[in-house]
Amino acid sequence: MKLPRSRMSLRDLASEAVAGIMQRPARSALTAVGTVLGVGALIAVTGLTSTAASQIDARFSELTATEVTVDDIAPDVPGQAGPAFPSDADAQVQRLHGVTAAGVSWHVRLQPGQDIASGPPGAIYTTSDRQAQLTAASAGALRAAGPTLQQGRSYDEFHDQHREHVAVLGAATAARLGITDLRNQPAVFIGSSPFAVIGILADVQRRPDLLSSVIVPRTTAEELWGPPTDDRAKMLITTQLGAAAQIAAEAPVALRPDHPDYLRATPPPDPRSLRSGVENDLGQLFLLLAAVCLVIGAVGIANTTLVAVLERSGEIGLRRALGARARHITTQFLAESMALGLLGGLVGASLGTVTIVAVAAAKQWTPVLHPATIATAPLLGLATGLLAGAYPAWRASRIQPAEALRR
Amino acid sequence: MSAPPVIELRQAGLTYPGPPEVAALRPCDLTVQRGEYITIVGPSGAGKSTFLNIIGLLDQPTSGSYLLDGIDTAAVTDAERTALRGMRIGFVFQSFHLLSHRTARENVELAMVYQRTPRGTRKQRAEQALRRVGLGHRLDALPTRLSGGERQRVAIARALAAEPSLLLCDEPTGNLDSQTAASVLDLLDGLHHDGMTVVVITHDLEVARRGQRTITIRDGEVLA
Numbered sequence: 001m002k003l004p005r006s007r008m009s010l011r012d013l014a015s016e017a018v019a020g021i022m023q024r025p026a027r028s029a030l031t032a033v034g035t036v037l038g039v040g041a042l043i044a045v046t047g048l049t050s051t052a053a054s055q056i057d058a059r060f061s062e063l064t065a066t067e068v069t070v071d072d073i074a075p076d077v078p079g080q081a082g083p084a085f086p087s088d089a090d091a092q093v094q095r096l097h098g099v100t101a102a103g104v105s106w107h108v109r110l111q112p113g114q115d116i117a118s119g120p121p122g123a124i125y126t127t128s129d130r131q132a133q134l135t136a137a138s139a140g141a142l143r144a145a146g147p148t149l150q151q152g153r154s155y156d157e158f159h160d161q162h163r164e165h166v167a168v169l170g171a172a173t174a175a176r177l178g179i180t181d182l183r184n185q186p187a188v189f190i191g192s193s194p195f196a197v198i199g200i201l202a203d204v205q206r207r208p209d210l211l212s213s214v215i216v217p218r219t220t221a222e223e224l225w226g227p228p229t230d231d232r233a234k235m236l237i238t239t240q241l242g243a244a245a246q247i248a249a250e251a252p253v254a255l256r257p258d259h260p261d262y263l264r265a266t267p268p269p270d271p272r273s274l275r276s277g278v279e280n281d282l283g284q285l286f287l288l289l290a291a292v293c294l295v296i297g298a299v300g301i302a303n304t305t306l307v308a309v310l311e312r313s314g315e316i317g318l319r320r321a322l323g324a325r326a327r328h329i330t331t332q333f334l335a336e337s338m339a340l341g342l343l344g345g346l347v348g349a350s351l352g353t354v355t356i357v358a359v360a361a362a363k364q365w366t367p368v369l370h371p372a373t374i375a376t377a378p379l380l381g382l383a384t385g386l387l388a389g390a391y392p393a394w395r396a397s398r399i400q401p402a403e404a405l406r407r
Numbered sequence: 408m409s410a411p412p413v414i415e416l417r418q419a420g421l422t423y424p425g426p427p428e429v430a431a432l433r434p435c436d437l438t439v440q441r442g443e444y445i446t447i448v449g450p451s452g453a454g455k456s457t458f459l460n461i462i463g464l465l466d467q468p469t470s471g472s473y474l475l476d477g478i479d480t481a482a483v484t485d486a487e488r489t490a491l492r493g494m495r496i497g498f499v500f501q502s503f504h505l506l507s508h509r510t511a512r513e514n515v516e517l518a519m520v521y522q523r524t525p526r527g528t529r530k531q532r533a534e535q536a537l538r539r540v541g542l543g544h545r546l547d548a549l550p551t552r553l554s555g556g557e558r559q560r561v562a563i564a565r566a567l568a569a570e571p572s573l574l575l576c577d578e579p580t581g582n583l584d585s586q587t588a589a590s591v592l593d594l595l596d597g598l599h600h601d602g603m604t605v606v607v608i609t610h611d612l613e614v615a616r617r618g619q620r621t622i623t624i625r626d627g628e629v630l631a
């Protein structure tokens with residue numbers, strides 16, 4: 001004879017599980033907190049990492065990828081002083097394959113009383129600009145800055161070699177000095193020395209400080225004010241794309257074959273190392289914390305479900321008496337713990353997303369979060385619930401109905 | 408062909424393995440026909456609940472055999488036995504065993520969840536059963552809002568809902584005062600009158616007198 005078996009519809013399973021959770025709503029909510037924190041932290045960390053990484057991507061343009069700076073780090077030995085950069089520095093570096101422009105520059109410190117002004121000191125019409133900086137730059141350095149000229153021209157190697165008294169002004173400085181039209185052949189006075197203004201910069205690609213500077217040829221500056229003092233010279237090199245790292249390695253040797261250690265070349269940062277830097281530092285710590293939260297969440301669910309199983313042994317016995325098989329009991333308790341995990345995952349995912357958006361808004365970043373991450377979060381909660389519910393559910397299925405109903 | 412007896416015990420006995428071994432029910436023969444009203448009495452620890460567990464398929468005899476509606480319950484699988492229990496036996500317990508957070512109707516419906524009875528049918532039958540026990544006006548009440556007698560009526564409605572062949576009651580009036588108990592027993596009388604096979608365990612002789620036949624169990628021995 002063929003007898004029917006007990007069966008339960010999925011819908012009934014779901015509604016029994018929900019009813020089980022709703023029996024003690026406060027306890028269920030507290031139980032889910034661990035999962036909420038775990039999943040929330042996980043989402044927040046991965047989201048913030050990808051958000052931060054994408055900001056680095058945005059900043060890390062082609063411009064930065066083709067820039068090398070060389071610093072003078074020669075030891076300060078008295079008597080042996082003098083710039084680490086040789087006088088033919090530009091030419092030495094420009095010879096290297098892959099260099100598009102290179103040049104040395106430094107800020108000139110003026111003596112007290114020496115002003116940058118539009119006329120000779122003391123003249124009635126003289127306007128001085130105390131905010132202006134005086135920059136000594138070789139012709140190559142000016143080229144490497146990627147200037148766009150508003151008027152006139154920039155100086156070249158000829159001016160540099162002949163110690164010409166010419167100057168290129170940043171747009172801001174020109175405006176403050178009242179120099180608007182180069183057709184009048186204006187001059188700028190540095191101290192009492194006049195310099196012919198031959199160009200006004202509208203913009204530069206690099207070294208934005210040049211826009212508020214008076215830029216004079218390197219040799220002229222050396223003749224008038226001596227070599228760079230404590231504000232040391234720097235070399236700016238622009239390269240072809242992909243050549244920067246190689247140039248950074250070669251430049252100190254090309255400049256000072258005798259003492260390459262006097263110079264330090266800084267290649268552009270590797271974008272990959274920047275990104276993993278973010279992931280390494282705080283990210284990993286937080287991921288660990290998130291994992292710990294998730295484990296605590298799982299233990300919480302396991303504990304609560306186990307307590308519930310023991311508390312509800314009468315109910316389990318009754319269900320068995322009403323025709324539930326052991327597997328129906330197992331699935332019901334698993335469904336309850338999975339629903340708790342799913343709930344925790346959903347709430348956690350929302351909180352995590354809110355955190356990312358809030359942090360991004362505060363930092364004026366564009367929040368970046370992969371949809372797959374948000375989609376996996378509730379599944380992660382579900383898996384936590386499944387794992388946590390396994391043992392209690394098994395215990396529940398082992399409860400003998402005759403024993404459970406005796407009470 | 409006449410219908411098989413609802414209960415047929417053939418030298419059925421149960422010994423708990425222990426240690427120590429407990430011969431909770433010594434091998435006995437018993438036949439209960441459809442529509443009978445049997446009461447079982449005996450002192451505490453005599454083996455009444457053990458006996459009920461066997462005929463309720465909550466436990467299996469360790470010797471002999473038990474036929475429910477002519478089906479040898481030892482010859483079927485565990486899953487089939489569980490289904491038999493759910494469909495053919497209605498249980499009523501001393502402590503009601505109602506789910507306190509579910510309404511009377513939901514408690515009654517639970518008896519049909521594991522039969523996969525369609526929701527509509529389930530609802531309808533639950534209402535019918537609750538009306539049968541005189542609780543047609545308390546369908547959506549929570550058990551915590553019901554009196555003891557009303558709770559036991561809900562439990563009886565639940566036992567009836569799946570339309571069983573056998574109603575098994577273990578001390579159904581044990582938690583009730585005598586007046587409430589009487590009304591519950593009147594309800595059982597009515598069910599018997601309508602053709603239900605009823606087995607009631609009690610140690611109250613007053614209750615025992617309600618049955619057509621009383622079986623005494625003493626020290627695991629079934630005395631007809």
Ligand SMILES: Nc1ncnc2c1ncn2[C@@H]1O[C@H](COP(=O)(O)OP(=O)(O)OP(=O)(O)O)[C@@H](O)[C@H]1O
Binds near residue numbers: 453
């Ligand atoms: N799981 C078990 N293991 C061992 N012995 C048991 C077990 N269950 C019951 N017993 C013993 O079997 C005997 C019969 O118990 P049973 O519960 O059937 O008594 P009862 O007649 O229902 O008593 P009461 O009127 O107090 O409910 C008792 O001596 C009891 O201790």
Ligand SMILES: [Mg+2]
Binds near residue numbers: 455456457
């Ligand atoms: Mg008993």
